[in-house]
Amino acid sequence: MKKILIIEDEASIRKLVAYDLKQVGYDVYEAEDGLQAKEMIENDTYDLLLIDWMIPHISGIELVKHFRARDVHSVFIMLTAKDEEENILEAFEAGVDDYVSKPFSPRVLLARINSHLKNKESTSSNVFADLEIDEKKRKVMIGNEELILTKKEYDLLCYFIMNANIVLSRDQILNDIWGFDYDGDTRIVDVHTFKLRSKLKESQVEINSSRGVGYILEEKNEERKD
Known part of the structure; x- marks a missing residue:
């Protein structure tokens, strides 16, 4: 079973995405801020991480930079209301695999997650x-x-x-x-x-x-x- 960590401080969004992912068979974990997420990633392995940019304590973009530098090969998908071109470019330069702007379609997000995990499985x-x-x-x-x-x-x-x-x-x-x-x-x-x-x-x-x-x-x- 694929493990997904959702890092999002807005509980309503986090719980909704977690519910949708569990319904299709994913093993889902949640973190509400950057420090909690950092500790979880350091102590466990996840196939995919959904990361909100603007989370407390350590930002999503800093988490991506931190763990990419430490050779963490999970799929990183940034979830954010930041949709300016410079923000998107900054995220990809930091090492994200995909960038999803809020508000987003749950069905489209799920399709992207499925696609990334399928590709990762074939090149692991x-x-x-x-x-x-x-x-x-x-x-x-x-x-x-x-x-x-x-x-x-x-x-x-x-x-x-x-x-x-x-x-x-x-x-x-x-x-x-x-x-x-x-x-x-x-x-x-x-x-x-x-x-x-x-x-x-x-x-x-x-x-x-x-x-x-x-x-x-x-x-x-x-x-x-x-």
């Missing part, structure tokens, strides 16, 4: 070297073997793959994976990278240190694959 796997990443199930396979990763290790690996062959500083990794509100230091990056590196020993990729800077994910050369 990525391959890098001998790693196959199933974004929908958050699973990584090496051949026929599943690579057992924690949630943070999975996020970190996807982030490295998205930035393959690029040296990433510890500060950059800390900000993009742990978030702007994390109080710790960059040693947490070293700890998780060390654990992830050890789990990738049998694969054709490796995470190398860049002295004094950070880390880089690369394919092993032929001499190091065996």
Whole structure:
């Protein structure tokens, strides 16, 4: 069952959309502000997020930017009364998949949701070297073997793959994976990278240190694959 999170501070709209989605078989969750939504997304995985732009505490557009930077591959649909061209362009630049202006037709919204989830289902796997990443199930396979990763290790690996062959500083990794509100230091990056590196020993990729800077994910050369 597909999981959808509705992030909307207007209870009447949120409840109406939730009812319609439940009627057609979706597993629906609700958040009434940006902080609640942020916590829910950090602790669970959703196939699609309906996000109102003007929500309290953290705006919808900031949520999109925040989680796109952390390699969250859910479908993002912005629901908003902002219908000026510059607003629409800003939303797409932030990483939304679709933009629906209020007031909207519930039937049209449902059709868009169905279409996006169908497309996502057909393109949910990525391959890098001998790693196959199933974004929908958050699973990584090496051949026929599943690579057992924690949630943070999975996020970190996807982030490295998205930035393959690029040296990433510890500060950059800390900000993009742990978030702007994390109080710790960059040693947490070293700890998780060390654990992830050890789990990738049998694969054709490796995470190398860049002295004094950070880390880089690369394919092993032929001499190091065996």
